[in-house]
Amino acid sequence: PELRRRHMARKNRMLLxxxxxxxxxxxxxxxxxxxxxxxxxxxxxxxxxxxxxxxAMAVDLxxxxxxxxxxxxxLELGKSIKRVGQPPNHxxxxxxxxxxxxNEQPLRFRIDGPTAALLEEYLAHWRPRLCPKPNGWLxxxxxxxxxxxxxxxxxxxxxxxxxxxxxxxxxxxxxxSAESFLLAHPDKLDLISEHLGHRDxxxxxxxxARSKQKQASRIYHEHVLKVRxxxxxx
Numbered sequence: 001p002e003l004r005r006r007h008m009a010r011k012n013r014m015l016l017x018x019x020x021x022x023x024x025x026x027x028x029x030x031x032x033x034x035x036x037x038x039x040x041x042x043x044x045x046x047x048x049x050x051x052x053x054x055x056a057m058a059v060d061l062x063x064x065x066x067x068x069x070x071x072x073x074x075l076e077l078g079k080s081i082k083r084v085g086q087p088p089n090h091x092x093x094x095x096x097x098x099x100x101x102x103n104e105q106p107l108r109f110r111i112d113g114p115t116a117a118l119l120e121e122y123l124a125h126w127r128p129r130l131c132p133k134p135n136g137w138l139x140x141x142x143x144x145x146x147x148x149x150x151x152x153x154x155x156x157x158x159x160x161x162x163x164x165x166x167x168x169x170x171x172x173x174x175x176x177s178a179e180s181f182l183l184a185h186p187d188k189l190d191l192i193s194e195h196l197g198h199r200d201x202x203x204x205x206x207x208x209a210r211s212k213q214k215q216a217s218r219i220y221h222e223h224v225l226k227v228r229x230x231x232x233x234x
Contacts, residue, residue, distance in 0.1 A: 008175070015172060016179040028164050029176060033060035035163055037118060040126070050129040054139060054147075055155045057122045061094075062156075062173035065109040066196055069170035071096055073149050075138040077123075092116050105197040 008016075019026050028035075036056035040049045058072060075081045081094050092111035098104040111119060133144035141147045153170050160168040168176070178192050185191070 012172060012175055015166070015168070016175060019176065019179050020183055025164070026180065029168075030063065030180075032160065032163060033057070033063065033118065034114075036159055037121075050126045051155065052159070053122055053126040054130060055159050057118060057126075058139065058152060058170075059156060059160075059173065060115050060118055061111075062170055063177055064111065064115050065094060066174045066177040067094075067107075067109075068102060068174065069149050069153060070102070071100060071107075072170065073139055073147050073152050074100065076136045076146075077138055078136060081138055092119060101197060103197065103199045105199050107197045 019029075033056045036052055036059065040053040040056060043049050061067060061072060061075075071080075075094065080096055080100065081092065083090050083092055085091060094107070094109040094111065096107040098106050101107055127138075127140070131140040131142055131144055133140075135144045137146040139147045139152065141151070156170055156173075157167040160166065174196070178196060181192050181195075182189065
């Protein structure tokens with residue numbers, strides 16, 4: 001039982017397997033934040049549009065930072081998420097102290113490009129409509145407190161099921177971000193371990209070494225075919 005708990009659940013393995021052989025599905029996942037954001041903009045007068053943009057922002061951060069759900073909903077402006085420098089040469093960073101992280105590993109993420117642009121749009125035009133009460137939460141609930149993690153998870157799963165045809169939880173997006181990186185860089189298991197904030201590299205290996213092995217096996221197979229072809233010619 002202990003060994004089973006230390007390995008990835010079957011439903012998660014199946015989801016990651018699909019990433020490797022269904023490029024359309026993989027592309028839909030990567031463009032999900034843009035799709036949701038564009039939909040919110042298209043019906044910006046709707047009372048549901050701000051919540052849709054909130055989900056777009058959350059999914060974007062899950063894909064770019066591979067954060068745990070509890071850290072995502074607890075992001076606080078000026079503290080754990082802040083702007084450094086002055087426009088136009090500023091940047092956004094997320095800083096999580098050991099006390100804020102499940103395994104007490106400090107985490108720091110830099111937010112650039114489209115994610116930063118979406119963040120600034122969200123802060124300027126959409127977040128104020130989610131809660132009129134003064135508060136410092138990136139994702140406030142209607143009462144002025146941070147959004148309930150279950151509410152955030154439900155919104156993400158609902159929208160991913162609607163757009164992708166499969167419900168994806170915040171933690172599964174963490175798996176997806178690691179798998180997507182390893183599919184492109186199978187030799188960089190240690191790097192993704194650092195990004196995820198795993199205290200023990202063996203944790204990363206237990207969950208994601210399969211990606212590395214699969215890509216390595218493909219390269220080895222290509223080598224065998226080449227060697228046999230050359231041997232045949234000789």
